[in-house]
Amino acid sequence: MKRNTGWMLSVIMMLSLILSACSSTANDDQLSKGNESNTGKTEQKILKFWMRGSGPNEVLARSVVADIKVFEEQNPDIKVEIDYIPYADVEAKWNTAFAGGTAPDIFEVGIINVASRANLEQFIPLDDYINGWSGKDDIIDNIYKLGSYKGKIYGLGYLPAPNVFAYRKDFFEEANLDPARPPQNWEELMEYSKKLAVMENGKLVRGGFDVPSQNGSFWLEMFGHQNGSAIVDEEKELPVFDEPAAVEALEFLKELSQYSISYDQRKTETVPFRLGQSAMTYISPDAIGEMIRNDPSLEGKIGVVSNVPGKHPSTFNGLRLLSISSTSKMKDEAWKLIEFFLSKERAELRMKELMMPVVNKSLAEPFIAMNPEMNSAIVEAIQIGVGRPNVTWSPLFEKYANQGYEEAMFGVKSVEKALQDAVADLKKEIGN
Template sequence: MPRPQQHRQRRARPAAGIVLAAALALTATACGDSGGGGASGGEGSGKGKIVFWDNNGGVRTDVWKQIIAAFEKKYPDIDVEYVGIPIADVQKKYDTAIAGGGLPDVGGVGTAYLANMVAQNALEPLGDRIDAGGLKGRLVTGMVSGVQAAGGRGKEMYEVPTSANQGTLWYRTDLFAAAGLQPPTTWAEFYRAAAALTDAAGNKFGFTLRGGKGSIAQALEMMYAQSGIENFWNGDRTTVNDPKNVAALEKYTGLYKKATPEADLNNDFVNMVAEFDHGSVGMLQHNLGSYNDHIKAFGKDKVDGIPLPPSQDGGVRTIVSNPVDGLGMFKAGKNKAAAWKFIEFAASAPMNSLWNESAGAIPANTGAGQDKWISDAKPTKAAMESLNDPRTKIVQFPYYLPDWNTITKADTEPDFQKVLLGRMTAKDFADELAGKLNAAQADFAEHNKP
C-alpha cells in the first residue's frame, strides 16, 4: 500500500471562476462514482470500468486509443472510458472536479500543475506501487527526480512519468539555404537570422513567438538560455529579475513586429505552431511536442530542430526543466487495482515508445530509449544528447509551488502582452513576476515546515 504522507498539506488557493454548473456538467460527462479531492476510494476488484482523462485531448487522442485497445485486449475484463480534455482546459477541469466531484480513475498529469493537485489531496501516492511492480528501476532517473520535486512531498511520487520535452529551435532548412544562412549555433546568429529572413511587406518573418496563453514559460526559457543563469533561486529570492535575464527579455520581446507577425500578440500554442507551419516563418521556439506537426506540414527535408544555443559562444548550454508528463491515480477512485494495471501498462516500454514516437517526445521508460525511431528523429536525438552533455546546466522551475501555474499564466500573461506592446518595461515585468514568485515561495516554506 502507498506510504503515508509525512508533510503538512499546504492550503490550496481555490481556482477562480469555478461554479456549480461547471462542476455538475463535468461530473455528468466524466465519472459519477468519484468524489472530490481527498475523498476515500478503494482497491476494487481489479475488473470493470475505469475512466481515463487525456490531458492533451484531440492532439494525442489517436495514440491513446491505440494504447487503450491493446490494454483491453490484454485485460478483457477491464473497460476504459476515454475522455479527451484540451490541454488549455485541463487544470481548470481538474480543479472543478476536485471541488465538485467527478474525478476520473486515471488522468494525464503534468508536473506544471502537479503540486496544486497534491495540495488539494486529490492524488494517490504511487511510490510503493512502482517499487512493487514492473516499473521499478525502469524509469529515467531525471524524470523521476522532476516528478518528486514537483510534488513537493520529498521522495514521494504522485504520478508515473511517461515523457519529457525540451525546448527546441525549429527552423526551415529550405528558407535558410535560400538566404545563405547556417543553422544558428549562437544567439548572435539567431538574431541575425531572424532579421535576415524577415520581409514584412511580403508577409515573411524570421521568427514567431507566443504572446497569448502559455507565453510566460516560453519567455522564461528564452531568458535563461541567453543569460546563462543556472539557478532559479538565489537563496529564497528568484533570479527571474536578475539584470542578465532582464536584458535577455528585452532582446526577445524586441523581436515582436520587427521580425515576427503582429498576430503573435494573442497566439497560443496552437496558433503559434500554425503560424510557423503555414510556411512564411523561418524559426520557432517550442518543445519537441510539435515535431510531427512540422513534419506533416513540410516533410523532413524542409524543417529541422536543434537545441537552443549556449549562453556564450562555445560555452555552457542552459536549459530549463520542461514539465514532465505522466499518469496520476485519483484517491477518490473506487477501482484502483484496475487503474494501476492501466497506468503500468501504458508506461511499459512498448506502449511508452508508441506514445512518445507519436508525440516526438523523450520516453520515460528506459526500455524505450534505444528504439530506432529515436535515432531517426534527429531533433529528439539532439535533445537527448544535449541533456547528457556534462556542460549542460538545467534550471529547475519550482513546479512544486501550488501557485506556480496561476502566477505564470493568468496572473502574468496580460503583463507580457503589455511588454510586447511597449506599455510596460522588461524590468518592471520581471520585478512584478519576481515579487509574486518570492511571495509564493515564502508561503510554501511557511506551510511546509518540518
C-alpha cells in the same frame, strides 16, 4: 529523406494529440468484492480511470484502450472502466468528483495540475511504489522531476510532447548559411536572425527568429531557463522571474524581436514560421507535420535540433502523466496498471506502431534510429525540457509573466521594471 519525412509526419500527428499543456487530479474507488458468485467465478474488481480528451476515437485513446485490454487479459480479476473528460471540463469535473466522493482511482493528468492536486492531498505520492519497481531505472530522470512536487513524485509521465528548435534550410542557403549547421548559441542566434531577416521597402517581410509580441510567457520561461534563471523557485513556491538572469533573457528577446514579425503566441494561425514568414522558431513537431501536409514542397526543407542553448541547454517539454487518487480503495491495483503502461514492452509497441516518443532509456536508441534527425532532437528535448511551473498557482504565473513580458516588449516600462512589477503583483495575489 522522403522516408524520414514520412515517418516524421506520423510522429508529429501523434504529438499533436499530446500537448497540452497539463492537468491532474483525484480519485474515488470501488472496493473489490472478491466474493464467489453462484457460478463459482470470482467477481472482478472495478478500477476506474479518467482520461482527458474528446473520446475513444482519438489515436492516443485507442492506444490506451488496447493497453487496457491486454492488462485485463493478464489480470482477469480486474476490470478497468475508462471515462473521457473533455479538456474544457476537466477542473470542474474533478472538483465535483472529489467533493461528492465519486473520484476515480487513476487520473491521466498534465504537469500544470500536479502541484495543486498534490497540495490538496488528492493525489498520493508514488515514491514507495516506484522504489519497489523493477523498471524504475529505465525511466528518463527528467520524467520523474516533471511529475514531482515538494520532493515527492505525484505523477508518472508516460507520453512526452517537447518543443524543438526548427529552421528553414532553404532560407539558410539563400542567406549563405550552412543548412546543416543551425546556430549553436545565443550570439549566433542573433547573428543568424539578422542575416535571415528580409526587408522590402523598409518593412520586415520575413523574420529571422520568431519572438511573440503578445502572450510570450512561454518564451520568457524558456530563454530564462537557458540563461540560468529558475523563473519560479518551486521549492519555496516563489516567483523569481525578476531576477537578473531573467531580466537579461528578456532584454535579449527584446533585441531579437527587431528581426521578428509581430504576432500573438496564443494564435497559432499568426505564427510567422508556420506561414513561411520566418526562418527559425521553437515549435512542436506536430506543427511541423501540419506545415508539410499543407505544403508538401516543404519536405526536406525544415531542420530540427533540440534547442539553441544560452548558458544552459533547455526547451519546453509537455507531458502526460498518470496519478493515483488518495480516495482510491484499490491503490495497489491502480499502480499495477500504471506499471503496465510504463513497461518497456508496452512503450515499445506504442513506439513502433504509433510512432510515439518514449520515456524509457532503453528505447531511446531504437527510437532515434527510426528517424535520426527528428527523433534525436525529441529525445534530447525530453531529457532537458522544463514544463510549466509546478506550483499551486501556475495559471496565475502565466497571467503575470505575460503582463511583464508585454509591458517590456511594448516599451511601457523598462524590462527590469516590468518584470519587478509583475512579480510584485503576483506575490500580492498569492498572498506572499
